[in-house]
Structure formats: structure tokens, C-alpha cells
Amino acid sequence: xxxxxxxxxxxxxxxxxxxxxxxxxxxxxxxxxxxxxxxxxxxxxxxxxxxxxxxxxxxxxxxxxxxxxxxxxxxxxxxxxxxxxxxxxxxxxxxxxxxxxxxxxxxxxxx
Amino acid sequence: xxxxxxxxxxxxxxxxxxxxxxxxxxxxxxxxxxxxxxxxxxxxxxxxxxxxxxxxxxxxxxxxxxxxxxxxxxxxxxxxxxxxxxxxxxxxxxxxxxxxxxxxxxxxxx
Numbered sequence: 001x002x003x004x005x006x007x008x009x010x011x012x013x014x015x016x017x018x019x020x021x022x023x024x025x026x027x028x029x030x031x032x033x034x035x036x037x038x039x040x041x042x043x044x045x046x047x048x049x050x051x052x053x054x055x056x057x058x059x060x061x062x063x064x065x066x067x068x069x070x071x072x073x074x075x076x077x078x079x080x081x082x083x084x085x086x087x088x089x090x091x092x093x094x095x096x097x098x099x100x101x102x103x104x105x106x107x108x109x110x111x
Numbered sequence: 112x113x114x115x116x117x118x119x120x121x122x123x124x125x126x127x128x129x130x131x132x133x134x135x136x137x138x139x140x141x142x143x144x145x146x147x148x149x150x151x152x153x154x155x156x157x158x159x160x161x162x163x164x165x166x167x168x169x170x171x172x173x174x175x176x177x178x179x180x181x182x183x184x185x186x187x188x189x190x191x192x193x194x195x196x197x198x199x200x201x202x203x204x205x206x207x208x209x210x211x212x213x214x215x216x217x218x219x220x221x
Contacts, residue, residue, distance in 0.1 A: 004154070033208060043155075043200065043211035056207045090154050092209070100145070100202075100209060102154030 002027065004093050004103035012109045018079040021106045025072050025093030029101075032074040034066060037088040037105070046089075049074055081110045114138045115203050117212035125220050130188040132215050134201035137182060141203035141210070146175060146186045148197045149214070155200060159186070191219045 005024040013019050025032050033048035033056075045058040049068035066076040072093075078085055086109050092100045116135045124130045132146075142163045147155035161168040161175045161184070168175050174187045188195055196219045202209040 006154075031207070035209075035211075042213045043202075043209075045208045045210065048207045050207070058208070088152065092154075099157065099160075100204075101157065102147075104154045105152070107152060 004091055004101055006089075006091050006103035006106050008106060009104065010107045010109075012111060013081050014111055015081055015083060017081050018077065019081060019108060020075055020077045021089055021091075021108070023074045023076075023091030023093075023103060025074070025091075026095070026101055029093035029095055030072055031094035032068055032072060033092050033094065033100075034074070034076050035090045035092065036060075037090060038084075038086075043090070046076065078108075083110050086110045113213075114141075115201060115210050115212040117199075117201060117215050119215050120213070121216040121218070123218045123220055124191045126193060127190045130186075130191045130195065130217055130219070132186040132188075132199050132201070132217065134184045134186075134212050135182060136184075136203050136210075138203070138205065138210075139179075139182070141205040143204035144175070144177060144184050145202045145204065145209070146173075147200045147202060148195075149200060150197055158199075188217075193219050193221055195219050 031050045034046040048056045052068045063079045068074045088105045090105045092102045145160040146158040149155045159173045177184045198214045201212045
């Protein structure tokens with residue numbers, strides 16, 4: 001069974017730009033959630049999607065958004081990038097028995 | 112408001128001895144707890160979990176203990192091996208999301 005695939009692995013963007021990150025969950029998993037990891041804040045929940053609907057959202061500004069497609073693949077978008085958005089962005093897909101499986105993440109650097 | 116806390120940022124343990132990592136939480140609505148191991152620039156790798164209705168779960172060298180009255184859980188690794196050196200996160204599941212602790216860096220000394 002293939003794991004959670006996140007693309008790209010690394011990304012460098014300039015302040016003010018926007019970025020889109022992609023996550024393909026494990027086949028059959030319908031829940032996809034996103035987390036941001038920074039040295040100062042640890043792992044913070046961004047949002048969770050299930051069957052194309054956002055079920056929960058963390059405490060992040062509206063510049064952070066996401067969506068889920070009918071095949072359960074998910075994207076997250078960050079607009080008007082700030083230096084503080086530099087982080088490792090992790091996607092997790094979840095099975096019915098509470099199992100969260102994480103991808104390897106996308107390392108975003110904003111310069 | 113840090114609902115899940117790991118008060119020890121780092122821990123060093125001799126190879127072969129027991130490693131004990133601790134985690135405290137404040138929200139009694141959490142219904143499932145998990146431990147993850149993480150290397151830099153990689154996603155967390157699931158280690159072991161425990162439901163809030165249990166007080167112990169064992170998987171090979173890893174055992175997780177849950178004390179609901181104290182809102183405390185711990186991960187025991189025995190015997191500790193050099194490959195166990197990593198950052199360990201505890202996480203609590205509730206409301207369709209995971210709330211993570213800040214992590215403990217475990218170093219196993221050969």
C-alpha cells in the first residue's frame with residue numbers, strides 16, 4: 001500500500017507570492033489533515049477535510065486555505081507569503097480506526 | 112493554551128536501559144492518544160497509541176501508560192537502542208484533529 005505522498009518536497013518562494021502544496025492520501029482514506037511544523041510552535045493543526053468538506057480548522061489566518069477533491073487528494077494554499085510561513089508542512093491521512101499516517105512533508109522557505 | 116505538554120525537551124539514556132518519556136494533557140475530551148517518532152525534515156512515524164478507556168498498551172519494546180485521573184501518559188522503551196535516538200511527540204486525538212506536544216529529543220548513548 002503506497003503511503004501518503006506530498007509534493008513538492010522542497011519549495012522556495014518570495015514574500016508576497018502564493019504557494020500550493022499537494023497531498024495524496026493512502027488509497028481508501030477519506031480524511032486528510034494538514035499540520036505546520038516550526039521550531040518555535042511545534043506541530044500545529046491547520047485544517048481537516050473529509051469527503052471534500054472541511055470539518056475542522058485550526059487557528060491560522062485566512063491566507064491559509066485548502067480543499068479536497070473527489071479522489072481524496074488535497075491541496076493547501078498560502079497566499080501573500082510572509083517570512084514566518086517558512087515551515088515544514090505535513091499532511092496526514094486517516095483511517096477509520098484513528099490511525100493517522102503522515103507524509104514526508106513539504107519544506108517551504110520564504111525569502 | 113498548550114493542551115498537550117511534554118515538559119522535558121531532551122532526555123539522554125544509556126543503551127540497553129529504559130527510556131521514559133512523559134506527556135501531560137488538560138482536555139478531558141481527548142479520546143485517543145498517540146506517540147510519534149520524528150527525524151528532521153521527515154513526517155512523524157506512528158509508534159503506538161492508546162484509547163482513553165485503557166490504561167496500558169504494549170507493542171514490542173514500546174509500552175504506553177495512561178493515567179486518566181492525572182491526565183498523564185508515558186512512553187516506555189525497553190531496552191533502548193541507538194536507533195531510538197529521535198524526537199518523540201505525544202499527540203491527543205479529539206474533534207477530528209491531533210493536538211501535539213512540543214516534543215522530547217531522546218538521545219541513546221552507546
